[in-house]
Amino acid sequence: MSTTTTVLAAVGQLALLVTLLGAAHAPFGAYMARVYSSPRHLRGERLWYRLVRVDPDVEQHWRTYALSLLGFSLVSVLALFGLGRLQGHLPGNLGFPGLDPAGAWNSAVSFTTNTNWQWYSGEQTAGHLLQMAGFAVQNFLSAAVGMSVAIALVRGFARSGTDARIGNFWTDLTRSVVRILLPISIVATLVLVANGVVQNLDPHSAVTTLTGDTQHVVGGPVASQEAIKELGTNGGGFFNANSAHPFENPNPVTNLVEIFLLLLIPMTLPRTFGLLVGDRRQGWAILGVMATLWASAVALTTWSEVAGPGTVPQLAGAAMEGKETRFGPATSALFAASTTGTSTGAVNSMHDSFTAPGGGVALFDMLLGEVAPGGVGAGLYGMLVLAVVAVFVAGLMVGRTPEYLGKKIGRGEMTLVAFFVLTTPAIVLVGTAVSVSVAPGLLGIQEPGPHGLSEVLYAFASAGNNNGSAFAGLSTGTPYYNTMLGLAMLAGRFVPIVLVLALAGRLASQRTVPASVGTLPTHQPLFAGLVAVVAIVVVGLTFVPVLSLGPVVEALS
Amino acid sequence: MTQSQAVTATARRATGASLTRHALTGLRVLLAFTLLVGVAYPLAMTGASQLLFGWRADGSLVRADGSPTRDRSEAVGSALLSQSFEGPEWFRSRPSAAGDGFDPLSSGGTNLGPESPELVGSVRELRAEVAATEGVDVFDVPADAVTSSASGLDPHISPAYAELQVPRVARARGLPEEVVRELVADHSAGRSLGVLGDPRVDVLGLNIALDRSGRTIGG
Known part of the structure; x- marks a missing residue:
């Protein structure tokens, strides 16, 4: 098999994926804009609001919106913690006991924060009930929370002088699930099952193999969870091997469907944003930045995995360690760049065994902080914050008050933005530094040296950015890592969300000022380039020291 | 308590009470x-x-003659899961790091990095072993x-690895290499739609077909 064929196939695969995403872009973006701006409720929704006793038409102040979101997330964590602890006493547990307190805490936080970091292996720990009624429920809801926050921020830009009112959390949440996530998941489930993903309620039971051995065939409602796991950029695998498992991702067609699902909402929300702020070109600029960062990551990872530098790939003849034959290096690289770029954390190959540059790109993608193109919702609000930083920087250069989409970016706005930008790096760096300094942290490292530091950095980058993918070499199922990474996920999710909602409130109360000749146009390639540079420089300056000690040393050695 | 402290305390109590109220709403929403x-959703999907794709939904199980079944007691495995094949008469699967090997209750890889001395050692060892086995x-x-x-x-295994094993399997089974090679071709797949994934050979399907053809030839 020649390298030329491999590269041509990789380009063809990418072209097919981009075509599918492109075809969905305009209609689906317009659909989502209608979902979040329509004053009308579906008949079923009205019944639903009466049942849960909320008034869907109340416009909430940003503080009320944030309290609703935090109150909801709090009960979500507690309920999932309880379900995990009590698993042993509930039906549908396949005989598995309840989770230990640190493990239950970690998983509860992990799924509620859309991280889906997994310290456990699904087939040995979680029964069907916990997967369906626990984990998969948060796959829907945490995704819906992310989308709601993004839309709230967009409303902040779109509205003028509204007394900090930015929508209704319960309505945004409900519509995200009922009108967007659930219908697509239903179609996706059937497509996946038709192509071989399993969907049953069977236990894991033994069969006698062709040569007379015993092998367990595992069962479960896998496809229904796989669909929302990708669509909601969650990433928590039903099985330990995640989307590398043949029951979750049996062939290159299901693989393409899964990559499509995980890019669909993040890549389309910029369109929705453009429509809601009344200028589609603004959406193109944001999409341009996201797509450029994503495409660069795809290209770099593919080049590295196909070329296969490093001792093991050179010795074996190709970078096939931790990869499935049906996917091979190129298709594994496409999935890897897409999953880390969307902060999904699903994997169809083991990133810990990637070549040093390939693993480095995956790590860099996460450190970028959910913007290439980022998780559902989180990608858009992360990118809009970076756009604010970019207009601020440009404003400093020309010496006038920066404005974005007709809103002045003053001291109050920039304070919130600065805290947002600093939150995740602080979590990642402090968490890593503490863990390589204390005994329980050092105990988990599989390979001491630079790769060990990369493992710890990857873990905290993954948790702090709510990504969830792992350099699985690190033994993270310990009480120490379960507790620490749980805290990292919690802070990495909700601190930025509250800051974004506060920003949305401030922007919504401002009156929109008309653009003047001195206004920096924010829909042109120049501005998109500036945003991309801001994203890379912010990450670069923050993480260069620790990256030098980990992946860079490894790549040079 | 000064007046401003009292105001702050009241505000804090109000926020606390308000969070409780929101959490109660949240609980109702979460339950619903x-x-x-x-x-x-998962039950309706199941x-x-x-109903629509029963065999696939149950894990693509196959009998010893290669026919599909949904009954685990009749099955020799799943067309989607690799098994351990050790004798010279079988096409071998790839090395497996799932539990003690090929254990679906413990799916996963080695997670060893590209410079890991342990992985370098095992690749070197396996390479010598495979080279010796296939001559x-x-x-x-x-x-x-x-x-x-x-x-x-x-x-799956790559077409190259399948081709490497053809002479040994043919010898062990007393079959002409062309017959074995034909079976390999029958159980090979190229890239889906010409561009998706990588070419591959289905090991269990191939071994089942070998068993059947041996039986036909032997009478």
Whole structure:
């Protein structure tokens, strides 16, 4: 098999994926804009609001919106913690006991924060009930929370002088699930099952193999969870091997469907944003930045995995360690760049065994902080914050008050933005530094040296950015890592969300000022380039020291 | 308590009470969603999948003669999960790091990095072993033969690794190499739609077909 064929196939695969995403872009973006701006409720929704006793038409102040979101997330964590602890006493547990307190805490936080970091292996720990009624429920809801926050921020830009009112959390949440996530998941489930993903309620039971051995065939409602796991950029695998498992991702067609699902909402929300702020070109600029960062990551990872530098790939003849034959290096690289770029954390190959540059790109993608193109919702609000930083920087250069989409970016706005930008790096760096300094942290490292530091950095980058993918070499199922990474996920999710909602409130109360000749146009390639540079420089300056000690040393050695 | 402290305390109590109120609403919403997307959705999907795509939904199980079945007691395995094949008469699967090997209760890879001394050692060892088994030079051993897959359950091998094993399997089974090569071709797949994934050979399907053809020839 020649390298030329491999590269041509990789380009063809990418072209097919981009075509599918492109075809969905305009209609689906317009659909989502209608979902979040329509004053009308579906008949079923009205019944639903009466049942849960909320008034869907109340416009909430940003503080009320944030309290609703935090109150909801709090009960979500507690309920999932309880379900995990009590698993042993509930039906549908396949005989598995309840989770230990640190493990239950970690998983509860992990799924509620859309991280889906997994310290456990699904087939040995979680029964069907916990997967369906626990984990998969948060796959829907945490995704819906992310989308709601993004839309709230967009409303902040779109509205003028509204007394900090930015929508209704319960309505945004409900519509995200009922009108967007659930219908697509239903179609996706059937497509996946038709192509071989399993969907049953069977236990894991033994069969006698062709040569007379015993092998367990595992069962479960896998496809229904796989669909929302990708669509909601969650990433928590039903099985330990995640989307590398043949029951979750049996062939290159299901693989393409899964990559499509995980890019669909993040890549389309910029369109929705453009429509809601009344200028589609603004959406193109944001999409341009996201797509450029994503495409660069795809290209770099593919080049590295196909070329296969490093001792093991050179010795074996190709970078096939931790990869499935049906996917091979190129298709594994496409999935890897897409999953880390969307902060999904699903994997169809083991990133810990990637070549040093390939693993480095995956790590860099996460450190970028959910913007290439980022998780559902989180990608858009992360990118809009970076756009604010970019207009601020440009404003400093020309010496006038920066404005974005007709809103002045003053001291109050920039304070919130600065805290947002600093939150995740602080979590990642402090968490890593503490863990390589204390005994329980050092105990988990599989390979001491630079790769060990990369493992710890990857873990905290993954948790702090709510990504969830792992350099699985690190033994993270310990009480120490379960507790620490749980805290990292919690802070990495909700601190930025509250800051974004506060920003949305401030922007919504401002009156929109008309653009003047001195206004920096924010829909042109120049501005998109500036945003991309801001994203890379912010990450670069923050993480260069620790990256030098980990992946860079490894790549040079 | 000064007046401003009192005001702050009242505000804090109000926020606290308000969070409780929001959490109670949240609890109702969570319960309703759990019923909708945590119970109704997966069960309805299971029902529909079982009805429409029963064999696939149950894990693509096959009998010893290669025919599909949904009954685990009749099955020799799943067309999607690799098994351990050791004798000279079988096409071998890729190395597996799932549990003690090929254990679906413990799916996963080695997670060893590209510079790991442990992995370098095991690749070198496997390469020598495969070369000796197939009677070829170590440089002719393909990568998938000496590396563990991501899931440990990879049901496929590369066309190169299949071709490498043809002479040995043919010899052990007393079959002409062309017959074995034809069976390999029958169980090979190229890239889906010409561009998706990588070319591959289905090991379990191939071994089942070998068993059947042996039986036909032997009478």
